[in-house]
Amino acid sequence: MELHHLRYFVAVAEDLSVTKAAKRLGMAQPPLSRQIRSLENELAVQLFERRSGKLFLTDAGARFLGAARLVLEQAAAAIEIARQSKKGELGTVRVGFGKGLGDVVSLVINQHMRLYPDIEFDFRDILSGHQSEALQGRKIDVGFSHGPATSLEVASERLFRESLSVVLPRTNPLAKRRHLRLKDLRNETLLLIERSISPNFHDLALTLCRNAGLSPRIVLTESTIYDEAGAMMTASNKGIFLAVGKNPTHPSFADRLTVLPLREPQAVIEVHSTWRRDETSPTILNFIQTAKSLLQNVRRVQDMRNFPRIAKPTLAPATRKRRPR
Secondary structure, eight states: OOOOHHHHHHHHHHOOOOOHHHHHTTTHHHHHHHHHHHHHHHHHOOOOOEEEEEEEOOOHHHHHHHHHHHHHHHHHHHHHHHHHHHHSSSEEEEEEEOOHHHHHHHHHHHHHHHOOOOOOOEEEEGGGHHHHHHTTSSOSSSSEEESOOOSSTEEEEEEHHHOOOEEETTSSGGGGGGSGGGGGGSEEEEEEEEEOOOOHEEEEHHHHHHHTTOOOEEEEEOOTHHHHHHHHHHHHTTTTEEEEEOOOOOOGGGTTTEEBBBTTTTEEEEEEEEEEOOOOHHHHHHHHHHHHHHTTTTSSSSSSSGGOOOOOOOOOOOOOOOOOO
């Protein structure tokens, strides 16, 4: 039995006329009659009977009609799912994002859900330095990180740049300033995250200090200013943090810490989207395209509410191979 047998049977059962059903199906009457007889022979059940020149469903045929309609509906639904999946309109995208990027990722998610309302998302906080490993291990499908990918098997593309800021306790005399320069930090202890956590940010902080002629006391830490432990260190006058992001402090310490812009031309870091270089899923590629279309339209993230809306692409974009940085 094939699906077309069920479609032929349903058409005849609804019209109770082989002639009308054949016309509706766009086929000749004799082949349709043969298909119905073939179905009855395969089932070993009589589905129709003729009385006084009219066609009627048997009791078995009437019961079979409901089941046949259900099978055809399920088949149509399965076909539609396959078509939507091919266009990237169904499926799940597992997204990982580094510290301080939650607001930006939320913006991309909301925009993408307007374009593809049936897409599901799974979110994970994954440090920038660990995202390449998570992508290769298929724990995530797309990452948002500070700096480009660190693996040849992972593709990345710059989305925008973020300015660095300085986080220090409100009791620090520098907290009264409106902004800071690197030279203002010469007497401060710099709390710097381990390189494995975010290699690009770690290297940038050291480069900025070196270029400014600073040799600050540096304390390496696995905590960040976004974490409760890191915020506690700064609130306790153990040192200051360089940070990025809209609200780069743990909310529990917001009233005890001050965030000041770092006014240095080179005090910026790139935010990248990352994905597997051999990715072929339209669902994932469409999401990457949404992120690029939305975030690459601005030079730096200032006010996310002013980002333009974007149109839905006609097809899932093909990946363009780029040389890793």
